[in-house]
Amino acid sequence: xxxxxxxxxxxxxxxxxxxxxxxxxxxxxxxxxxxxxxxxxxxxxxxxxxxxxxxxxxxxxxxxxxxxxxxxxxxxxxxxxxxxxxxxxxxxxxxxxxxxxxxxxxxxxxxxxxxxxxxxxxxxxxxxxxxxxxxxxxxxxxxxxxxxxxxxxxxxxxxxxxxxxxxxxxxxxxxxxxxxxxxxxxxxxxxxxxxxxxxxxxxxxxxxxxxxxxxxxxxxxxxxxxxxxxxxxxxxxxxxxxxxxxxxxxxxxxxxxxxxxxxxxxxxxxxxxxxxxxxxxxxxxxxxxxxxxxxxxxxxxxxxxxxxxxxxxxxxxxxxxxxxxxxxxxxxxxxxxxxxxxxxxxxxxxxxxxxxxxxxxxxxxxxxxxxxxxxxxxxxxxxxxxxxxxxxxxxxxxxxxxxxxxxxxxxxxxxxxxxxxxxxxxxxxxxxxxxxxxxxxxxxxxxxxxxxxxxxxxxxxxxxxxxxxxxxxxxxxxxxxxxxxxxxxxxxxxxxxxxxxxxxxxxxxxxxxxxxxxxxxxxxxxxxxxxxxxxxxxxxxxxxxxxxxxxxxxxxxxxxxxxxxxxxx
Amino acid sequence: xxxxxxxxxxxxxxxxxxxxxxxxxxxxxxxxxxxxxxxxxxxxxxxxxxxxxxxxxxxxxxxxxxxxxxxxxxxxxxxxxxxxxxxxxxxxxxxxxxxxxxxxxxxxxxxxxxxxxxxxxxxxxxxxxxxxxxxxxxxxxxxxxxxxxxxxxxxxxxxxxxxxxxxxxxxxxxxxxxxxxxxxxxxxxxxxxxxxxxxxxx
Numbered sequence: 001x002x003x004x005x006x007x008x009x010x011x012x013x014x015x016x017x018x019x020x021x022x023x024x025x026x027x028x029x030x031x032x033x034x035x036x037x038x039x040x041x042x043x044x045x046x047x048x049x050x051x052x053x054x055x056x057x058x059x060x061x062x063x064x065x066x067x068x069x070x071x072x073x074x075x076x077x078x079x080x081x082x083x084x085x086x087x088x089x090x091x092x093x094x095x096x097x098x099x100x101x102x103x104x105x106x107x108x109x110x111x112x113x114x115x116x117x118x119x120x121x122x123x124x125x126x127x128x129x130x131x132x133x134x135x136x137x138x139x140x141x142x143x144x145x146x147x148x149x150x151x152x153x154x155x156x157x158x159x160x161x162x163x164x165x166x167x168x169x170x171x172x173x174x175x176x177x178x179x180x181x182x183x184x185x186x187x188x189x190x191x192x193x194x195x196x197x198x199x200x201x202x203x204x205x206x207x208x209x210x211x212x213x214x215x216x217x218x219x220x221x222x223x224x225x226x227x228x229x230x231x232x233x234x235x236x237x238x239x240x241x242x243x244x245x246x247x248x249x250x251x252x253x254x255x256x257x258x259x260x261x262x263x264x265x266x267x268x269x270x271x272x273x274x275x276x277x278x279x280x281x282x283x284x285x286x287x288x289x290x291x292x293x294x295x296x297x298x299x300x301x302x303x304x305x306x307x308x309x310x311x312x313x314x315x316x317x318x319x320x321x322x323x324x325x326x327x328x329x330x331x332x333x334x335x336x337x338x339x340x341x342x343x344x345x346x347x348x349x350x351x352x353x354x355x356x357x358x359x360x361x362x363x364x365x366x367x368x369x370x371x372x373x374x375x376x377x378x379x380x381x382x383x384x385x386x387x388x389x390x391x392x393x394x395x396x397x398x399x400x401x402x403x404x405x406x407x408x409x410x411x412x413x414x415x416x417x418x419x420x421x422x423x424x425x426x427x428x429x430x431x432x433x434x435x436x437x438x439x440x441x442x443x444x445x446x447x448x449x450x451x452x453x454x455x456x457x458x459x460x461x462x463x464x465x466x467x468x469x470x471x472x473x474x475x476x477x478x479x480x481x482x483x484x485x486x487x488x489x490x491x492x493x494x495x496x497x498x499x500x501x502x503x504x505x506x507x508x509x510x511x512x513x514x515x516x517x518x519x520x521x522x523x524x525x526x527x528x529x530x531x532x533x534x535x536x537x538x539x540x541x542x543x544x545x546x547x548x549x550x551x552x553x554x555x556x557x558x559x560x561x562x563x564x565x566x567x568x569x
Numbered sequence: 570x571x572x573x574x575x576x577x578x579x580x581x582x583x584x585x586x587x588x589x590x591x592x593x594x595x596x597x598x599x600x601x602x603x604x605x606x607x608x609x610x611x612x613x614x615x616x617x618x619x620x621x622x623x624x625x626x627x628x629x630x631x632x633x634x635x636x637x638x639x640x641x642x643x644x645x646x647x648x649x650x651x652x653x654x655x656x657x658x659x660x661x662x663x664x665x666x667x668x669x670x671x672x673x674x675x676x677x678x679x680x681x682x683x684x685x686x687x688x689x690x691x692x693x694x695x696x697x698x699x700x701x702x703x704x705x706x707x708x709x710x711x712x713x714x715x716x717x718x719x720x721x722x723x724x725x726x727x728x729x730x731x732x733x734x735x736x737x738x739x740x741x742x743x744x745x746x747x748x749x750x751x752x753x754x755x756x757x758x759x760x761x762x763x764x765x766x767x768x769x770x771x
Contacts, residue, residue, distance in 0.1 A: 008742055049587070053580040068570070072577040080581055124651055138589035142581075172576060179584060184592060191596045192603065198625050201600040201608045206651060209612075211628045212621045212753055213635060219623055219650040221610060226596040230588075243643075243653035246696035248625035249610065254743025313658075313665040314689050319673055322689035326665065327655040329695055330639075330702040333737075333744035354696045355655035364659075456659035478657035563661040 001308045005335030009300055012258065012339060013293065016265050020289060023266065024273025030181045031152055031174060032278060039181050049176045060167025063510035066153045069171035070146060070502055074113055077139060081109035084135035091130030093203050100126060107487040112139035114498035115147060115380050117231070117238030117350050117473035118490060120482040124220035124241050129203060136238060137227045141187075144234030144267075144381045145178035150502055151271060151382030154389065157509025158410055159278045162516045168509055182267070183234060190263055191229035197259075198252030201225040224249055232263035235380045237350030237473040245340070245353040246329055257332050257353060261340055264349045268292075268378035271385050279410055283528035288388055291536050295377045296346050299366050304338035306363035312563040327358030338363075345370035346377035348384060350473025357451065357460065357476040361563060364459060364476070365556035371466045372552075373544035374429060380471060383498075386505055390422050391543065392527065393508070395536045397422075399525045408524060411517030418511060421504040428504075429469045430547045432496045436489050437465045437551070445485040451478020454569025455562065459555035468493035613750060616758070622750045626650050627701040633679065634718035635753045636703065636711055636730075639690060640672055643698025656694045669693075682713035702746040705734050719760050729755050 029036050035043065050058060061069065085105035088097050100108065104120055111118040112135070123132065153168040160168075195201050200221055207219045224240045228250055231238055241247040251257050269289060276285020311324035328337045332353055340353040345367045356367050370377065376387035397414055400407030407414040440446025440461045450457040456476075463476040468490040475481070481490065525532055600608040610623040622628050627638045629648040641647030642656040658665035672692040688707045708730045716723045733752040737743045 004737065004741065011741065045587075049580070049583055052583045053576050055576065065573075068573055069577070072570075072573045073581070076574070076577040076581045080585070122652065122654070124653065133593045134585065134589040137593060138585045141588040141592075142584050172580060175580065175584075179588065184588070188592065188596060188599075192599055195596075195600040195604045195607050198607045198611050200610050201597050202610075203597070204609065207610065207612075207623075209620050209622065212615070212750060212757075213628070213630050213632055215629065217622065217626075217628060217648065217650055219610065219626055220653075223593050223597060225600060225608075226593040229596075241653050241697075243655065243697035243699070246655070247653050248627075248697060248699055248701055252611075252625045253738055255738040258738075258742050310689070311660050311693070313660055313662060314669055314692060316670060316673055316692075318677065318686055319669070319692055320686040320688050324660070325690050325693040326658070326660075327694065327696045329697060329700050330690065330704055330746050331700075331743050336743055352696075355657055357657040357659055358655060358665075360660050451657050452659040452662050454661055456661050459659070476657070476659075477655070478659070559659070559661050567661070568663040568666050569661050 001304055008335045009339055012261055015262055016269055019266060020269050020273050023270035025277060027270055027274040028277040030177055042180050046176055046180045053172060055172050058170045058173045060165060061170050062166055063153060063157060063168050063506040066168050066171050067502055067506040070149060071499060074499055077113040078109045081112055081135045081139055082106055085109060085131055088128045088131040091128060091134060094129045097128035103484055103487040104482050107491045110491040110494050112136055112238060113143055114471050114494045115143035115236060116468060116471040116494045117236045118468055119238055120487060122242035123239060129222050132227055132240060133223055137230060140230040140234050140236045141179060141183055144183060144236060145175045147380050147382035148178040149174040150505060151385050154386050154505055154509045155275050155278050157513040160513060162514055166513050168513060186233050187229040190233060191225040193259060194225045194228055194256055197256035199225040199228055200249045231351060232260050233266060235264055235268060235347050235349045239351060245351045251353055254331055254336060257336050261343050264343050264347050265378050267381045268347055268384050271382060275385060281528060287528050287533050291533055292377050299342040299346060299370055300339055302366045303342050303363045304335060306360045307334055307338055311360060324360050327355030341367055342370060344474055345472060348375040348380040348470055348472045352474050355477060356474055357478045361556045361560035365552060368463055368466060369545060371470045371472050372548045373540060375470045376540060390425050391539055392536060393418060393422050395539045396525055396527060398539060399535055403523055405523030409527060412512055412515040418508050421508045425501055425504040426543060428500055429497055432493055433465045433469045436493055437461050449480040449483050455555050455559040462551060462555055464490060465493050469497040471497045615754060624748060625701055627699045628750055633714050636708055636749050638749045639700055640694040641698040642694045648699060650699055653697045653699055655696045655698060680714045682717055683710060685710060701748050701750060703749055705745050705747055708747040721760055729759050
């Protein structure tokens with residue numbers, strides 16, 4: 001660990017936090033107030049898309065209608081994306097590529113529609129430029145915009161005062177505004193910044209050249225920057241190339257790497273302030289941001305320290321002791337690698353600038369745990385904040401039990417119905433994750449594709465299902481996941497992690513929407529202060545970490561101790 | 570329900586056109602206009618103007634007179650820029666242990682002039698398999714071999730390497746690094762004039 005490394009990490013947090021207030025307020029205005037004057041020039045595009053969708057007078061939807069729209073849009077998204085991948089031999093601008101095989105196309109369509117961006121293929125050898133642009137870039141945009149919608153509907157349910165119409169906004173309007181006023185302009189600007197650093201953007205076929213030492217090299221090219229920008233801003237994570245953000249054409253310099261880190265957390269962080277504005281008390285949002293930032297920093301420090309301690313496999317006589325550099329790039333340095341890995345697993349991004357499979361047992365443990373916390377430490381665009389808010393409801397409920405008062409959040413009473421739905425939300429993912437991982441661990445269908453033996457093999461399985469059900473998308477990539485068993489079970493985990501969670505979330509929104517706020521009493525736990533923060537952190541860690549502690553003991557923890565004792569597998 | 574599906578289909582197709590066609594084309598047009606060199610891969614040419622590589626993409630070097638990059642898991646031979654990949658071998662992997670041991674033995678045999686321990690970076694495969702860089706320490710470690718192969722003094726080789734060290738971005742981000750391809754071009758330019766490096770390689 002170096003001083004410069006720590007300064008880099010501190011600089012990142014500073015930049016991120018400074019951007020929260022202006023961007024959070026901007027988002028609040030875009031979705032809940034008048035469009036800011038600076039972007040009114042884009043109004044024609046919003047109107048054109050809404051008119052084209054047949055939504056001339058879009059009215060507010062109930063939570064049920066809103067949820068129906070989210071599910072319908074996801075359903076159509078899977079089908080269209082699947083069709084595009086199957087038909088990639090016909091797609092411009094570079095027709096002639098073999099169609100993506102059916103199961104892989106299904107897995108990939110689900111993966112990109114659910115904002116997971118799990119990749120059971122290598123981009124440069126499987127996907128044509130047409131498929132990357134049409135199917136994948138498109139879903140990068142709209143799956144992130146959908147996340148905005150889920151968060152907005154949930155927050156409106158919590159914050160709006162009870163009245164007759166009980167609406168939580170209109171999904172189609174939220175979707176279009178997220179695209180027109182947020183994702184498209186940000187991505188356009190960020191893509192050009194990335195090109196300036198050396199990210200490529202062209203439609204030329206792979207380049208063949210004679211190398212300096214006699215020989216040839218064929219270099220994959222493509223429209224990378226346009227996909228790269230939304231991959232990070234939309235917290236998607238699906239790379240153009242197999243090596244993702246470790247590939248020099250996706251992430252060429254330490255500066256591009258730093259900006260990619262900022263881009264991943266930009267919207268999830270800003271949305272905490274948007275939420276604060278929606279509640280009428282920005283401190284409600286700041287508390288959540290502080291909780292997320294503390295958990296992030298703890299993770300970064302742990303990963304940084306674990307990787308600095310070195311790779312046990314490299315502890316050989318005649319090799320100088322040093323940090324673990326297997327699966328890392330020189331230009332990012334150890335701090336840049338630890339920072340990116342923690343951010344991408346905390347946020348449900350899944351882009352990688354180093355190979356998580358080759359991290360030390362404890363470094364890999366932290367990354368796995370980041371995902372297993374439920375993708376609530378920033379998490380995906382919108383959906384991460386929703387997860388944190390569900391845990392906030394659980395927190396006030398637990399605190400209410402301790403003092404024997406009916407818990408309330410933002411003045412609205414939390415009753416058994418909301419708690420049952422919250423528990424449904426919190427238990428669904430662990431259940432699916434652990435059951436599927438158990439099935440994979442007991443037979444050749446799950447163990448034959450593993451890239452590593454011993455406890456690390458179990459970690460590969462766990463990571464795959466955690467990543468899929470958490471809609472993260474990164475991998476312990478030694479697992480050769482394009483088999484019928486993994487394509488189908490991981491697709492199931494991704495669908496549950498996205499769409500099955502939308503249902504309880506919007507059901508909570510519906511029932512909270514109908515409640516009338518009561519003024520705070522002496523037994524009310526204020527949810528904008530330090531004691532709430534402390535209990536919230538405890539709840540996040542207990543719920544997330546304890547659920548998975550037994551199975552983590554069998555994977556990374558046992559690996560740590562066996563390899564320290566000199567045992568390799 | 571039916572109406573919802575109709576809206577979903579219509580908005581899917583419209584957003585597909587806007588984000589999947591118009592947006593990438595806009596980015597391409599702007600990139601070609603503002604940063605044409607980078608948009609096409611930041612290609613590097615030798616003194617004749619022949620393209621010899623892309624600066625961000627590592628190449629395979631085996632001649633003793635050149636700097637060698639890190640072990641690469643991209644493709645069977647390494648540095649296959651159509652098959653970027655890390656090794657994905659875990660820290661308790663026997664295969665990784667054996668690969669690192671073999672790499673250490675190979676480097677020792679190749680660098681008899683260098684008494685210092687092998688930097689861990691030189692036995693560790695990069696994440697992309699295309700890492701174009703080395704740390705200055707790992708580059709300097711190879712300098713005695715390069716000096717012997719080219720028949721020049723160690724100090725002159727070290728001077729070329731040091732002249733090619735790139736600082737952390739903004740003085741803060743990342744680590745100091747040496748681009749292997751650019752440094753090898755500089756070595757050829759400094760010691761042999763054009764083409765002699767290629768002769769060395771044969």
